[in-house]
Amino acid sequence: MTDLTVDLGFLKLRNPVLTASGTFGYGLEFEPFINLEELGGIVVKGLYFGPRPGNPPPRIFETASGLINAIGLQGIGVKAFAEKILPKLRGIKTPIFVNVCGSSDEEYASVIEFLDREEGVAAYEINISCPNVTQNGLCPALDPQKTFNVVKLCKTVSRRPVITKLSPNVSDIVEIALAAEEAGTDGISLINTLLAMAVDVETRRPKLANLFGGLSGPAIKPIALRMVYQVATRVKVPVIGMGGIATGGDALEFLIAGARAVQVGTANLVDPDASVRIIREIEAFCREKGVDKIERIIGTLKTS
Amino acid sequence: MVIEKNARIVHKESWGDYHLVSLEAVSIAREAKPGQFLMVKIHSQFCPLLRRPFGIHGRTKDAVEIFFKVAGHGTALLAAKKAGEALDVLGPLGKGFGLEDALPGKTIWAVAGGRGIAPFKLWAEEARSRGARLKILYGGRTRADLPIADRFRQAGFETVCSTDDGSFGFKGFVTGLLEAEIRKARPDRLYACGPDPMMAAVSRIALGENIPCRLSLESQMGCGFGACWGCVKKIRRAGSEDWVKICEEGPVFEAGEIVWDEGTP
Numbered sequence: 334m335t336d337l338t339v340d341l342g343f344l345k346l347r348n349p350v351l352t353a354s355g356t357f358g359y360g361l362e363f364e365p366f367i368n369l370e371e372l373g374g375i376v377v378k379g380l381y382f383g384p385r386p387g388n389p390p391p392r393i394f395e396t397a398s399g400l401i402n403a404i405g406l407q408g409i410g411v412k413a414f415a416e417k418i419l420p421k422l423r424g425i426k427t428p429i430f431v432n433v434c435g436s437s438d439e440e441y442a443s444v445i446e447f448l449d450r451e452e453g454v455a456a457y458e459i460n461i462s463c464p465n466v467t468q469n470g471l472c473p474a475l476d477p478q479k480t481f482n483v484v485k486l487c488k489t490v491s492r493r494p495v496i497t498k499l500s501p502n503v504s505d506i507v508e509i510a511l512a513a514e515e516a517g518t519d520g521i522s523l524i525n526t527l528l529a530m531a532v533d534v535e536t537r538r539p540k541l542a543n544l545f546g547g548l549s550g551p552a553i554k555p556i557a558l559r560m561v562y563q564v565a566t567r568v569k570v571p572v573i574g575m576g577g578i579a580t581g582g583d584a585l586e587f588l589i590a591g592a593r594a595v596q597v598g599t600a601n602l603v604d605p606d607a608s609v610r611i612i613r614e615i616e617a618f619c620r621e622k623g624v625d626k627i628e629r630i631i632g633t634l635k636t637s
Numbered sequence: 638m639v640i641e642k643n644a645r646i647v648h649k650e651s652w653g654d655y656h657l658v659s660l661e662a663v664s665i666a667r668e669a670k671p672g673q674f675l676m677v678k679i680h681s682q683f684c685p686l687l688r689r690p691f692g693i694h695g696r697t698k699d700a701v702e703i704f705f706k707v708a709g710h711g712t713a714l715l716a717a718k719k720a721g722e723a724l725d726v727l728g729p730l731g732k733g734f735g736l737e738d739a740l741p742g743k744t745i746w747a748v749a750g751g752r753g754i755a756p757f758k759l760w761a762e763e764a765r766s767r768g769a770r771l772k773i774l775y776g777g778r779t780r781a782d783l784p785i786a787d788r789f790r791q792a793g794f795e796t797v798c799s800t801d802d803g804s805f806g807f808k809g810f811v812t813g814l815l816e817a818e819i820r821k822a823r824p825d826r827l828y829a830c831g832p833d834p835m836m837a838a839v840s841r842i843a844l845g846e847n848i849p850c851r852l853s854l855e856s857q858m859g860c861g862f863g864a865c866w867g868c869v870k871k872i873r874r875a876g877s878e879d880w881v882k883i884c885e886e887g888p889v890f891e892a893g894e895i896v897w898d899e900g901t902p
Contacts, residue, residue, distance in 0.1 A: 355865070356864065356865060357864060358863060358864040358865075362862055362863045362864045363864070365638050365639075365862075366638075366640060378866075386879065386880060387866060387869070387880050389871075389880070389898075390856070390868070390869050390870070390880070391857065392866070392867050392868075392869065393857060393858075393859050393865070393867035393868075394857070395685060395686055395687050395857075397684050398683040398684045398686055399686065400686060400687065400859065402859070402865070402867060404865070404866045404867060407866050407869070407880060550683070550686050551683040551686070552683075579683065599686070601860075601864065602687065602859045602860035602864060602865050603678065603686060603687060603688060603860075604640075604678075604725075605640065605727070605860075605862065605864075606640060
């Protein structure tokens with residue numbers, strides 16, 4: 334029997350597998366398919382303070398081993414979430430992470446202040462890296478100073494741990510991660526999607542109404558892994574790795590590269606039971622290799 | 638809704654680009670309602686990555702049927718599958734046609750464009766068993782686009798066809814056929830499935846004639862069960878317009894609540 338628990342410092346998880354925001358709805362959508370209490374954690378879809386309409390369709394386009402999306406963070410807002418969703422999530426014995434969005438630093442803070450009054454949230458993941466809500470994919474995570482400012486404000490107002498979700502669309506991911514750490518973030522999650530596009534050659538129009546979207550899925554895994562490794566070897570706070578994880582082997586790569594936990598994203602859309610399958614595959618690997626504790630694997634990449 | 642990871646292909650038929658595949662999936666077959674759909678995983682590799690949505694064509698006690706036209710990489714791979722192979726199927730999904738309106742003695746018509754005929758076999762069987770009087774208007778570009786018209790007739794369903802080139806039945810769009818048929822007799826309700834321009838035209842005709850009409854929309858889908866918000870249509874309800882998930886709240890909507898995009902005739 335392998336001990337799959339991992340310690341994020343601020344929270345112990347029953348296993349290192351969480352679901353990634355934006356691919357798992359508000360969690361309840363998966364109840365027909367899996368036991369949500371098997372998961373290490375659930376990260377719910379990004380929430381702005383108010384409801385948000387999202388982008389016009391087409392919003393998704395499939396590419397080779399990947400998916401480009403420009404949903405535009407359509408969502409119900411914090412009040413509806415607190416009234417309609419959170420009471421149901423409280424009945425599930427799995428830590429709930431709320432993905433927090435904002436069109437200004439103040440909006441991130443007001444989402445946190447609102448949810449701080451509600452029970453049933455384990456931590457916040459601040460989404461400073463969605464590429465689909467401004468014309469050119471602009472977001473705080475592209476700039477170390479903007480990252481520092483928003484993380485600092487969120488940490489000041491929050492009574493709960495704050496994880497900062499970073500964008501891969503930068504030239505130096507470590508610089509951004511260090512800015513978030515300096516501002517006091519309790520953890521770092523990466524990567525959000527890669528800014529991407531696709532063209533219809535018949536009509537010469539973009540495949541997505543939004544022109545650009547975010548690329549996810551197995552296609553991005555090598556890039557995600559490289560960035561997780563770069564960050565995990567430089568920061569002290571726990572790193573949660575994600576990007577194209579579809580198998581237990583994929584998850585183990587991230588753990589070996591230094592992630593203390595992982596998030597499964599696009600794979601949930603294809604197989605609603607993907608996260609649970611991945612947990613079982615990690616467990617089977619550990620049993621086969623005689624690993625008694627998953628934490629013994631974290632950050633064990635041999636580079637010499 | 639369930640995941641049936643090992644749905645064996647028990648029957649397959651092909652007519653050019655059109656294919657009918659019957660999949661053994663007992664619990665999906667038991668639950669399936671007309672107008673619901675399946676998400677089918679083409680294979681276990683990553684390309685194509687996503688499942689593909691297919692309206693439920695028909696069902697037996699232990700199998701569900703899909704009817705589709707090859708339209709890209711995913712459907713081409715699916716068309717190459719043989720009887721005996723197994724597929725991973727998720728379903729039944731969506732809300733379906735809501736055939737509780739198909740009351741005994743009521744006249745209901747289906748309007749289908751090309752592969753849009755897919756959901757109307759189960760629709761017709763259910764409507765007939767409920768005692769409704771039904772007719773199917775089935776249009777395509779040429780006769781080759783109406784490969785299962787005879788099936789509907791052999792099953793005893795009144796089926797009127799149209800082709801754009803006049804090679805079979807009424808010459809013109811199925812919407813032209815609909816207008817001609819309405820001049821002869823009015824149905825109590827219409828149901829339609831087909832390409833968006835056809836659906837917008839059916840919707841306009843139905844609203845103009847004051848005939849209640851439900852449309853089954855087609856869309857690319859990320860997941861099929863409401864998690865990704867990738868498939869949306871603008872829906873007007875109680876005075877406000879929202880992007881509504883086709884997979885979860887549809888795929889069938891009342892014609893009057895759909896807001897057609899600019900550019901759709």
